[in-house]
Amino acid sequence: xxxxxxxxxxxxxxxxxxxxxxxxxxxxxxxxxxxxxxxxxxxxxxxxxxxxxxxxxxxxxxxxxxxxxxxxxxxxxxxxxxxxxxxxxxxxxxxxxxxxxxxxxxxxxxxxxxxxxxxxxxxxxxxxxxxxxxxxxxxxxxxxxxxxxxxxxxxxxxxxxxxxxxxxx
Amino acid sequence: xxxxxxxxxxxxxxxxxxxxxxxxxxxxxxxxxxxxxxxxxxxxxxxxxxxxxxxxxxxxxxxxxxxxxxxxxxxxxxxxxxxxxxxxxxxxxxxxxxxxxxxxxxxxxxxxxxxxxxxxxxxxxxxxxxxxxxxxxxxxxxxxxxxxxxxxxxxxxxxxxxxxxxxxxxxxxxxxxxxxxxxxxxxxxxxxxxxxxxxxxxxxxxxxxxxxxxxxxxxxxxxxxxxxxxxxxxxxxxxxxxxxxxxxxxxxxxxxxxxxxxxxxxxxxxxxxxxxxxxxxxxxxxxxxxxxxxxxxxxxxxxxxxxxxxxxxxxxxxxxxxxxxxxxxxxxxxxxxxxxxxxxxxxxxxxxxxxxxxxxxxxxxxxxxxxxxxxxxxxxxxxxx
Ligand code: SF4
Ligand code: SF4
Numbered sequence: 001x002x003x004x005x006x007x008x009x010x011x012x013x014x015x016x017x018x019x020x021x022x023x024x025x026x027x028x029x030x031x032x033x034x035x036x037x038x039x040x041x042x043x044x045x046x047x048x049x050x051x052x053x054x055x056x057x058x059x060x061x062x063x064x065x066x067x068x069x070x071x072x073x074x075x076x077x078x079x080x081x082x083x084x085x086x087x088x089x090x091x092x093x094x095x096x097x098x099x100x101x102x103x104x105x106x107x108x109x110x111x112x113x114x115x116x117x118x119x120x121x122x123x124x125x126x127x128x129x130x131x132x133x134x135x136x137x138x139x140x141x142x143x144x145x146x147x148x149x150x151x152x153x154x155x156x157x158x159x160x161x162x163x164x165x166x167x168x169x
Numbered sequence: 170x171x172x173x174x175x176x177x178x179x180x181x182x183x184x185x186x187x188x189x190x191x192x193x194x195x196x197x198x199x200x201x202x203x204x205x206x207x208x209x210x211x212x213x214x215x216x217x218x219x220x221x222x223x224x225x226x227x228x229x230x231x232x233x234x235x236x237x238x239x240x241x242x243x244x245x246x247x248x249x250x251x252x253x254x255x256x257x258x259x260x261x262x263x264x265x266x267x268x269x270x271x272x273x274x275x276x277x278x279x280x281x282x283x284x285x286x287x288x289x290x291x292x293x294x295x296x297x298x299x300x301x302x303x304x305x306x307x308x309x310x311x312x313x314x315x316x317x318x319x320x321x322x323x324x325x326x327x328x329x330x331x332x333x334x335x336x337x338x339x340x341x342x343x344x345x346x347x348x349x350x351x352x353x354x355x356x357x358x359x360x361x362x363x364x365x366x367x368x369x370x371x372x373x374x375x376x377x378x379x380x381x382x383x384x385x386x387x388x389x390x391x392x393x394x395x396x397x398x399x400x401x402x403x404x405x406x407x408x409x410x411x412x413x414x415x416x417x418x419x420x421x422x423x424x425x426x427x428x429x430x431x432x433x434x435x436x437x438x439x440x441x442x443x444x445x446x447x448x449x450x451x452x453x454x455x456x457x458x459x460x461x462x463x464x465x466x467x468x469x470x471x472x473x474x475x476x477x478x479x480x481x482x483x484x485x486x487x488x489x490x491x492x493x494x495x496x497x498x499x500x501x502x503x504x505x506x507x508x509x510x511x512x513x514x515x516x517x518x519x520x521x522x523x524x525x526x527x528x529x530x531x532x533x534x535x536x537x538x539x540x541x542x543x544x545x546x547x548x549x550x551x552x553x554x
Contacts, residue, residue: 012520019211019519026210043215
């Protein structure tokens with residue numbers, strides 16, 4: 001029996017069948033005229049087509065606001081303490097009509113951030129996330145220091161650099 | 170056929186050689202492109218899809234326009250095709266380094282030997298058993314002469330091809346030795362051992378069609394096997410077994426995965442061509458792919474029915490009076506060649522590399538006994554019927 005098994009290469013035929021099936025699938029779906037949502041292959045044609053990222057992708061740090069447009073952060077400084085590279089600097093402050101403390105300054109220096117998501121995990125108020133932006137290259141160091149103010153380049157909006165990397169969440 | 174003068178013979182021979190060379194130089198780059206694509210598809214990727222950058226960024230622009238319109242780019246499968254131009258340019262323009270401690274003359278000679286052995290084989294391969302077309306009379310020297318589907322019609326073509334194709338291993342071994350470096354040397358030694366052990370079952374498996382058809386002439390052999398002229402229909406069984414063994418040995422002979430031990434990247438950097446760069450490496454590359462084409466031509470002609478549609482002598486089911494399917498055609502031949510070439514890529518994307526002792530096991534303990542039994546069966550069939 002084992003003699004026959006060695007003589008007739010069943011395993012090789014089985015392997016060839018598997019790969020052949022995948023070849024057929026990709027071959028017949030990759031060359032359609034229209035772009036379809038569920039293609040058989042995993043290649044993303046990045047510069048031309050926006051990338052579909054996995055939900056857990058860790059991009060740039062972003063401050064969230066609640067429904068009233070209030071900043072959700074309450075300055076507990078948990079994120080500042082846990083950040084392994086110490087790139088978050090928060091200055092506590094007060095604001096009229098708000099019981100909780102309010103961040104007057106929330107600075108984030110992206111050049112040293114390692115995108116570990118510890119800050120997001122430590123935040124008990126769900127007030128920060130890492131968004132889905134991965135085209136974060138900049139031309140000078142100032143592009144990497146983000147604060148609460150700054151036109152089009154602050155902690156609330158996605159960075160203006162890449163146009164393709166922000167997936168619709 | 171009109172008798173030819175010496176000049177006419179020379180010119181025709183030259184023309185046919187040039188035609189075959191063009192065929193090789195078209196097929197090899199296309200083969201590398203096909204390799205990227207096929208292996209990509211098998212691994213659920215797309216393979217090469219664009220050639221971007223400075224001068225040859227045409228496909229990039231095309232891509233972008235088509236994507237903007239919400240369509241897949243035209244002829245999506247061919248999008249990465251200009252990559253092979255870039256490949257050739259790279260090989261030609263790259264600096265050609267000869268290591269200081271290398272044996273200069275042998276180092277230069279080795280790739281040439283490889284390429285010559287691979288190309289020379291084509292002189293006895295018949296792509297079509299008859300006249301492909303006749304030159305119109307208005308051409309100066311060759312007017313009215315037939316353009317044959319083969320360069321020369323050697324009576325012992327099979328022997329010639331087997332002999333010449335095993336010269337190719339000298340290129341590998343000499344190149345490996347002349348590099349004066351450990352990894353190439355190991356690769357070269359492995360290659361020598363591998364090719365010597367697989368030469369035996371390869372030749373023995375080729376003897377099966379020779380015994381069944383009783384000829385050593387490439388095109389006679391192919392025609393007799395496929396039309397089944399004086400071959401019993403039982404002959405299909407040893408032919409089929411012979412085909413499997415031949416393809417396996419063909420993989421080993423051309424150093425393709427799963428038998429690419431001479432250039433095992435994980436162990437030997439790049440094997441025998443570690444020290445080669447530029448066009449010298451290009452020659453080795455060319456020789457490998459040309460050898461693949463040679464092996465495919467052989468399998469196509471001797472086992473898969475060659476110029477006829479059906480393989481293994483089944484062509485007798487279709488009477489010769491059927492207009493297209495019953496007639497020999499160069500299309501059928503190349504159809505089968507492409508099928509085998511696809512098999513090469515398919516196997517490469519599927520099977521992992523064999524270990525060295527497994528390789529020797531397969532060669533000596535399985536393939537050689539199998540081919541001997543197969544040859545015996547073929548002889549019985551030939552003798553009894
Ligand atoms: S992702 Fe990690 S390194 Fe970056 S700010 Fe958050 S805690 Fe710090
Ligand atoms: S952990 Fe959350 S709430 Fe606390 S300071 Fe950081 S962002 Fe603000």
